[in-house]
Amino acid sequence: MDQLPPGITGNVKRFLSGSQKDALQWRQIKTLKHYTNAFVVQDGKVRSLVVPFLSTAHIKEVQILLGMKKRGWGIGKYNGFGGKVDQGETPLEAAMRELEEEAGIQAPLEYAGTLIFLTDDVEWAFHIHIYRADSYTGTITESEEMKPEWFSASPDTTDLPPIPFERMWETDEAWIPLLISKKTFIGRADFVGPKDQSKPYKWWYGTVEDS
Ligand SMILES: COc1nc(N)nc2c1ncn2[C@H]1C[C@H](O)[C@@H](COP(=O)(O)OP(=O)(O)OP(=O)(O)O)O1
Numbered sequence: 006m007d008q009l010p011p012g013i014t015g016n017v018k019r020f021l022s023g024s025q026k027d028a029l030q031w032r033q034i035k036t037l038k039h040y041t042n043a044f045v046v047q048d049g050k051v052r053s054l055v056v057p058f059l060s061t062a063h064i065k066e067v068q069i070l071l072g073m074k075k076r077g078w079g080i081g082k083y084n085g086f087g088g089k090v091d092q093g094e095t096p097l098e099a100a101m102r103e104l105e106e107e108a109g110i111q112a113p114l115e116y117a118g119t120l121i122f123l124t125d126d127v128e129w130a131f132h133i134h135i136y137r138a139d140s141y142t143g144t145i146t147e148s149e150e151m152k153p154e155w156f157s158a159s160p161d162t163t164d165l166p167p168i169p170f171e172r173m174w175e176t177d178e179a180w181i182p183l184l185i186s187k188k189t190f191i192g193r194a195d196f197v198g199p200k201d202q203s204k205p206y207k208w209w210y211g212t213v214e215d216s
Pocket of ligand 1: 088
């Protein structure tokens with residue numbers, strides 16, 4: 006196995022890695038702050054596609070709920086719902102709280118993966134606990150922080166817009182497919198540049214193997 010980036014542990018298998026400039030090293034992790042990010046991924050309608058001269062294929066749509074961040078860190082970007090883990094909370098409790106505060110819903114969240122992000126303007130490493138759920142209860146409601154919207158993970162079969170990767174954090178495109186296909190993942194991405202224009206220069210994503 007190739008050398009794992011600092012902060013990545015466990016029985017992992019590399020899925021994708023890269024760098025803009027090979028000479029640059031991983032940033033040093035001085036302190037970690039814990040964050041959450043929660044996604045609802047649900048089956049949509051079953052569509053029938055007629056394949057000429059062959060048969061009719063029945064394709065199930067997959068839909069993902071994202072929120073457009075209206076303020077603060079990552080403003081204007083689409084992401085899952087989440088924020089800092091408060092003192093005395095477990096990451097799961099924080100994820101449930103943030104999902105309710107930001108999207109107005111409750112969901113049976115399950116652990117999906119872990120991401121570590123470092124960047125110029127912030128001296129700590131973001132340790133993000135990612136969760137997903139297949140269903141939710143309550144009414145999806147826009148909050149002061151997030152504007153929720155459904156997107157399609159199977160764009161040819163639906164009227165919903167495709168996942169807006171061009172308006173998400175760069176490198177999200179690497180792990181969102183793992184989240185959707187329920188493969189537990191772990192990753193790290195180091196960014197450079199000022200806050201709203203920071204770009205990844207080194208990244209590593211892997212799947213977590215059963216031990
Ligand atoms: C590249 O960096 C990031 N990528 C992705 N996909 N998500 C990220 C990245 N950096 C941070 N995040 C996530 C982690 C959290 O879910 C939010 C940030 O949380 P926020 O700063 O809004 O924390 P809150 O507790 O909500 O802050 P308030 O005090 O403003 O409520 O973004």
